[in-house]
Amino acid sequence: MRHSAQVDLIHRFLKLRADRTTDMAPDTRHHDVGVYVDEGRATAERALLFRGRPxxxxxxxxxxxxxxxxxxxxxxxxxxxxxxxxxxxxxxxxxxxxxxxxxxxxxxxxxxxxxxxxxxxxxxxxxxxxxxxxxxxxxxxxxxxxxxxxxxxxxxxxxxxxxAPGATGPLDVEDWLGGVHDELASWDFDRYRFFDERVVEVDCNWKLAYDTFLEAYHIFSLHSRTVGKGLLSTPAVGDTFGPHGRGVVFGKQLARTVAELPEDEWDLLGHSSVVYQLFPNAVINLPSSGHAEVWQAYPHPSDPSRCRVHLRFYTPDGIPEGPEGDRSRAFFQRNLDFTAEVVLTEDFQQQEAIQRNIASGLMHEMVFGRNEPALQNFHASIDAVLAREAAE
Ligand code: FES
Ligand SMILES: [Fe+2]
Missing domain, CATH: 2.102.10.10 (Rieske [2Fe-2S] iron-sulphur domain)
Structure with a gap:
């Protein structure tokens, strides 16, 4: 990520912090939880989001x-x-x-x-x-x-x-990323190297698994004993690019560090996680430790209350041979184990509990706050795709 973009994001963070607020959507959104259990909806999503689209x-x-x-x-x-x-x-x-x-x-x-x-x-x-x-x-x-x-x-x-499984002909992605294309390209993902992966079956709808990556609000509470020690729930900065998004979860040390340094030495990436949401089902998380995580949530082929989540873990360059490489490998292995532990237990256990509450039939909606704009954009984007296809 270019330094000028990092500085812009830090300025936004400092302003929000001074104003004791965070990035907001215009309104709250009441969200019909039928989308997490309805079989017809699940069939439509599999057909329209996971076949024929990038x-x-x-x-x-x-x-x-x-x-x-x-x-x-x-x-x-x-x-x-x-x-x-x-x-x-x-x-x-x-x-x-x-x-x-x-x-x-x-x-x-x-x-x-x-x-x-x-x-x-x-x-x-x-x-x-x-x-x-x-x-x-x-x-x-x-x-x-x-x-x-x-x-x-x-x-x-x-x-x-x-x-684009199921599509025919060449895949045109010219406009697919919209305004987030250049920022993503600045990360040089061709220089990252695959390290390892985890694949887990989770007893919740694929969108619930994905929802957990779309707001920082829960970090201070759900992750109080793990990543919440170093990362802030608020303020968080987020931008949407059509159906895609990019959020920044800031480190607790960032404000103190930037106060002590001239602007040209500000370092967002060393003190924060940058999280890209790539519609419909991928997240790329880039934490301060320097690795890249690609998360993908896939619907179960027939059961709306189950999904499969892939974590693909990458190091920023190849790992060299020798003692230095051994230390590097051990460092990234600890990071992978820790990341998987946090998300698979702390986050996904919540999503499985939420799925069971929805399955009771007594819970009809949830509410997305103004402080959860990426959640709102994700679900509105799915609704828009399904509505557009239904109209054609
Ligand atoms: S050679 Fe591939 S299935 Fe027989
Ligand atoms: Fe989380």
């Missing part, structure tokens, strides 16, 4: 070199991303055209060829079928060109790898 699958830094590949499950679509000799990233359904086995797992370097583990069919980096060892004449008469891996529209934008 979804953040990974970061550019997942595929630094030609021939690098990564298997990511984008909701219920097993997806294989690969960087070709031309530098372009391609995406495929991670399913062999013979009988559907996954052709790759995790992160790897395919070199120039993928080999399916089941009967060893091989594919090149464009997904074209190369070989069928020992098949003899078993597939004679089949059109080999039709046996390439099934392509999925993909684009690389602002250091993000974005796919």
């Amino acid at each position: 979804l953040v699958a990974a970061l550019s830094g997942d595929l630094p070199d030609t021939g690098d590949c990564v298997a990511v499950d984008v909701g219920d679509v097993p997806t294989l991303l690969v960087r070709g000799e031309d530098g372009q990233v391609r995406a495929f359904l991670n399913a062999c055209r013979h009988r559907g086995s996954r052709v790759a797992e995790g992160h790897g370097h395919a070199g120039r060829v993928f080999t399916c583990p089941y009967h060893a069919w091989t594919y090149d980096l464009h997904g074209d079928l190369l070989g069928q060892p020992l098949a003899r004449d078993g597939f004679a008469g089949e059109d080999r060109e039709a046996l390439g891996l099934h392509p999925i529209p993909v684009a690389e934008v602002a250091g993000l790898l974005v796919v």
Whole structure:
């Protein structure tokens, strides 16, 4: 993030702090909790938000070199991303055209060829079928060109790898990020390196899991024994960019530090978390420890009261060999374990409890405060997509 942007955000923080307020939406919003349990709504969301629209699958830094590949499950679509000799990233359904086995797992370097583990069919980096060892004449008469891996529209934008499962044709993401594009690009996500991931099933609707990332208000209370020791609930600064958003959760030491330093030495990132909300289901959290977390909440394929959440954890550069690398690896491992513990227990336990309260049928709405503008924008943006599709 450019220093001038950091300074602007710090000025906003200082003004809000002096005025004893925080960034506000114009009004409160009463929110019908039926959206967390209704089966028809869940079906519409899966169809309209998770098929055919851009979804953040990974970061550019997942595929630094030609021939690098990564298997990511984008909701219920097993997806294989690969960087070709031309530098372009391609995406495929991670399913062999013979009988559907996954052709790759995790992160790897395919070199120039993928080999399916089941009967060893091989594919090149464009997904074209190369070989069928020992098949003899078993597939004679089949059109080999039709046996390439099934392509999925993909684009690389602002250091993000974005796919649209179920879409046809090229993916146009030119305007997708709107006004947050340049700020996101300034983070250089191509230099981050994948460290590890966690995948958890959570007994709540995917939107409840996502809601937990959309306000800082709860930090002083829910996280009083963990991240609340170092981060402020208020004031928080937030901006919306169409359906997307960016919030800043400020560190408790920031005000004291900036008071002692000239403006050109102000350091927002060393004392705060910057949180991007990328519609509909991804969050990129960039805390002061320097790593990047990509969180993705996916609906369960049939049950509105369940979801799957992925945490993809990245270090700001590769980890070197040797003692320094060992220390660095241990540092980031502690950060990953701590982050996962806080969110999976403190946050998601609340969301599971809320889901059970909604399922009672006696709770009909919740209220989003003026001090929770990103929550309001997220749900209004979903409503707008569903209403637009319904009108067409
Ligand atoms: S399923 Fe891949 S080679 Fe048979
Ligand atoms: Fe939280």
